[in-house]
Amino acid sequence: MTLITKFLGATAATALCAGAALAEPALIFDLGGKFDKSFNEAAFAGATRWAEETGGTFREIELQSEAQREQALRRFAEAGANPIITMGFGMADPLTSVAPDYPDTKFAVIDVTWLDQPNVRQVGFAEHEGSYLVGMMAAMASKSGTVGFVGGMDVPLIRHFGCGYAQGVKAVNPDAKIVANMTGTTPSAWNDPVKGSEITKAQISQGADVVYAAAGGTGVGVLQTAADEGILSIGVDSNQNHLHPGKVLTSMMKRVDVAVYDAMKAGEALETGSVVSLGLAEDGVSVAMDEHNAALITDEMKEAVAKARESIINGETEVVSYYTNDTCPALDF
Amino acid sequence: MDMYLTLIQLLDSTVRLATPLLLACLAGLYSERAGIFDIGLEGKMLAAAFFSAAIAAMTGSVWVGLAAGIAASLVLSAIHGIASITFRGNQLISGVAINFLAAGMTVLVAQAWFKQGGRTPSLIGKARFEPINLPFAEAMQDVPIIGPLYFELISGHSILVYMAFAAVPLTWWLLFRTRFGLRLRAVGENPAAVDTAGVSVVGLRFAAVGICGVLCGIAGAYLSTALQAGFVKDMAAGRGFIALAALIFAKWRPWHALYATLLFGLFGALETRPDVIESLIGMKVQGQLLSALPYVMTVIILAGFVGKAIPPRAGGEPYVKER
Numbered sequence: 001m002t003l004i005t006k007f008l009g010a011t012a013a014t015a016l017c018a019g020a021a022l023a024e025p026a027l028i029f030d031l032g033g034k035f036d037k038s039f040n041e042a043a044f045a046g047a048t049r050w051a052e053e054t055g056g057t058f059r060e061i062e063l064q065s066e067a068q069r070e071q072a073l074r075r076f077a078e079a080g081a082n083p084i085i086t087m088g089f090g091m092a093d094p095l096t097s098v099a100p101d102y103p104d105t106k107f108a109v110i111d112v113t114w115l116d117q118p119n120v121r122q123v124g125f126a127e128h129e130g131s132y133l134v135g136m137m138a139a140m141a142s143k144s145g146t147v148g149f150v151g152g153m154d155v156p157l158i159r160h161f162g163c164g165y166a167q168g169v170k171a172v173n174p175d176a177k178i179v180a181n182m183t184g185t186t187p188s189a190w191n192d193p194v195k196g197s198e199i200t201k202a203q204i205s206q207g208a209d210v211v212y213a214a215a216g217g218t219g220v221g222v223l224q225t226a227a228d229e230g231i232l233s234i235g236v237d238s239n240q241n242h243l244h245p246g247k248v249l250t251s252m253m254k255r256v257d258v259a260v261y262d263a264m265k266a267g268e269a270l271e272t273g274s275v276v277s278l279g280l281a282e283d284g285v286s287v288a289m290d291e292h293n294a295a296l297i298t299d300e301m302k303e304a305v306a307k308a309r310e311s312i313i314n315g316e317t318e319v320v321s322y323y324t325n326d327t328c329p330a331l332d333f
Numbered sequence: 334m335d336m337y338l339t340l341i342q343l344l345d346s347t348v349r350l351a352t353p354l355l356l357a358c359l360a361g362l363y364s365e366r367a368g369i370f371d372i373g374l375e376g377k378m379l380a381a382a383f384f385s386a387a388i389a390a391m392t393g394s395v396w397v398g399l400a401a402g403i404a405a406s407l408v409l410s411a412i413h414g415i416a417s418i419t420f421r422g423n424q425l426i427s428g429v430a431i432n433f434l435a436a437g438m439t440v441l442v443a444q445a446w447f448k449q450g451g452r453t454p455s456l457i458g459k460a461r462f463e464p465i466n467l468p469f470a471e472a473m474q475d476v477p478i479i480g481p482l483y484f485e486l487i488s489g490h491s492i493l494v495y496m497a498f499a500a501v502p503l504t505w506w507l508l509f510r511t512r513f514g515l516r517l518r519a520v521g522e523n524p525a526a527v528d529t530a531g532v533s534v535v536g537l538r539f540a541a542v543g544i545c546g547v548l549c550g551i552a553g554a555y556l557s558t559a560l561q562a563g564f565v566k567d568m569a570a571g572r573g574f575i576a577l578a579a580l581i582f583a584k585w586r587p588w589h590a591l592y593a594t595l596l597f598g599l600f601g602a603l604e605t606r607p608d609v610i611e612s613l614i615g616m617k618v619q620g621q622l623l624s625a626l627p628y629v630m631t632v633i634i635l636a637g638f639v640g641k642a643i644p645p646r647a648g649g650e651p652y653v654k655e656r
Contacts, residue, residue: 033450033451033566034450035444035449035450035451035452035566036450037450037452041450179608181605181607181620182620184620184621184624185620185621185624188567188570188571191565191566191567191568191570192568192570193561193565193568194350194353194556194560194561194568194570195570195601195605197560197561198346198349198350198601198602198605199605201342201346201605202342202346202602202605202606205339205342206606206608217565217566220452220561220563220565221561221565224455224561224562224563228562243455
């Protein structure tokens with residue numbers, strides 16, 4: 001009897017200690033995987049920066065299937081992780097059902113802006129504004145007047161990218177032709193570089209000489225083929241200029257790393273119940289300029305991009321969002 | 334003429350997309366003709382894709398990479414063989430296990446070796462299969478009709494493509510014109526008869542599974558070292574399963590396997606050119622429909638609407654000498 005009491009006491013003590021020590025943040029990666037050289041990898045970079053600066057640790061999981069979303073959320077919440085940062089629009093529904101069950105836990109979600117939960121911080125990016133700028137550069141760099149867009153999985157978010165891009169292209173060259181393709185309609189579309197290559201080749205045969213890939217791991221194949229075939233490509237989310245120096249025109253950077261870093265830094269004091277929108281003004285989206293693409297960027301391009309950026313920020317130029325009425329004025333998907 | 338060039342480009346893309354399917358389909362053909370169902374084609378391709386890219390990146394030689402890819406695929410084949418032939422386990426379960434094993438292992442090993450997040454470094458120069466220009470391709474380029482056909486479609490593929498197409502008549506000859514082929518087919522229909530004739534059932538089945546491994550290895554290497562310049566996680570993207578569908582569609586016959594995979598490749602190529610379909614039939618066709626077509630057609634064949642697909646009779650059953 002005494003032995004059992006001792007054991008129970010020990011267990012309880014361990015559990016208490018664990019509870020006290022476990023107020024560490026958690027990060028849930030989307031299906032593209034932690035190392036997609038793009039969206040999720042940016043989040044990982046932000047989290048790593050936080051861990052290095054503060055010496056803290058964070059818990060993480062890479063989702064393998066849709067079914068794991070809610071399960072992972074509940075597991076982290078049960079384990080006392082706080083805040084729990086989740087990636088991607090796919091987490092919207094699981095959050096709606098899980099967040100009310102854990103009112104003391106704070107959640108953050110990237111790429112979702114339409115929820116109404118007091119303990120969820122929603123972070124949205126103005127991808128269409130960043131894509132508009134790279135679209136302008138694509139149109140200026142194109143000699144054929146035809147540019148391409150390769151999307152990953154056919155979801156509103158990716159159309160949102162494509163729509164901003166098309167508007168930027170048309171702003172520079174109203175007669176430009178935009179060839180847009182989606183890789184697929186299932187999550188495997190984020191990791192099919194072979195198909196990305198074929199789509200790129202098909203777009204080249206239609207005259208495209210600059211291709212913008214918003215397709216996660218599939219984009220690796222797009223950038224590779226563009227480099228092989230001697231045309232220019234545009235990377236997405238992370239700075240992908242270094243993948244093929246001198247052959248990637250630029251990258252549309254979405255500072256997911258900053259959003260994740262900020263959320264982790266705020267810790268349990270994270271401000272929730274709000275929607276944070278990161279656009280050009282907040283440097284939430286930007287155009288990558290570094291030594292790898294310096295030779296491709298003309299002064300004219302730099303000037304045009306800087307001017308457009310200013311005018312979008314102060315509202316003179318309006319980039320139409322695909323979300324507004326689920327259509328795009330410049331591109332028909 | 335413009336339409337003609339588009340057609341050539343479309344067929345060119347068809348050939349590239351059909352090649353991994355064809356190799357995997359022939360791989361499945363050997364295995365299933367010998368009575369061993371193999372749904373692990375996907376996993377073997379994936380493992381081969383990784384190891385060929387990884388070793389090619391380390392050694393700088395694509396041929397060493399190819400050998401490593403084939404070796405990796407053979408190891409998985411051996412596991413499948415030991416589980417389902419020697420220990421008479423369930424062939425489907427063993428195949429599923431191989432798919433899971435390959436999906437996890439490739440990313441894990443890649444991360445441990447290269448620290449680039451489950452992918453290999455980009456392959457450059459000799460670490461990659463370059464397109465081969467057949468003789469006179471440049472010179473013939475300007476000849477009307479035949480010129481573009483020869484230059485764009487027939488020339489300019491990597492050597493693995495030519496190997497894949499050569500494997501079709503070779504497979505036909507091996508299976509239907511040699512003693513080995515007769516025995517191999519017999520083992521899939523009636524292993525007891527083969528055993529009675531004094532030929533080793535286990536030996537033949539292992540040989541078939543081994544050939545399957547080699548072909549899957551080439552298919553995987555083609556993905557990562559010829560079509561792409563490196564490995565990305567899950568890059569087989571379901572091609573092993575489409576190859577299985579093609580195998581049923583082809584009713585387990587080599588020449589038909591070629592036609593089936595070319596057809597499925599054409600669907601894939603058309604998916605990248607919605608504008609061509611639109612101009613041909615005058616209306617927009619969703620890409621999803623095209624990517625679903627291989628499966629739809631296989632179901633139709635299986636349901637018996639178009640001919641009948643009868644699998645090898647002893648397929649899926651382990652051979653027990655005496656009860």
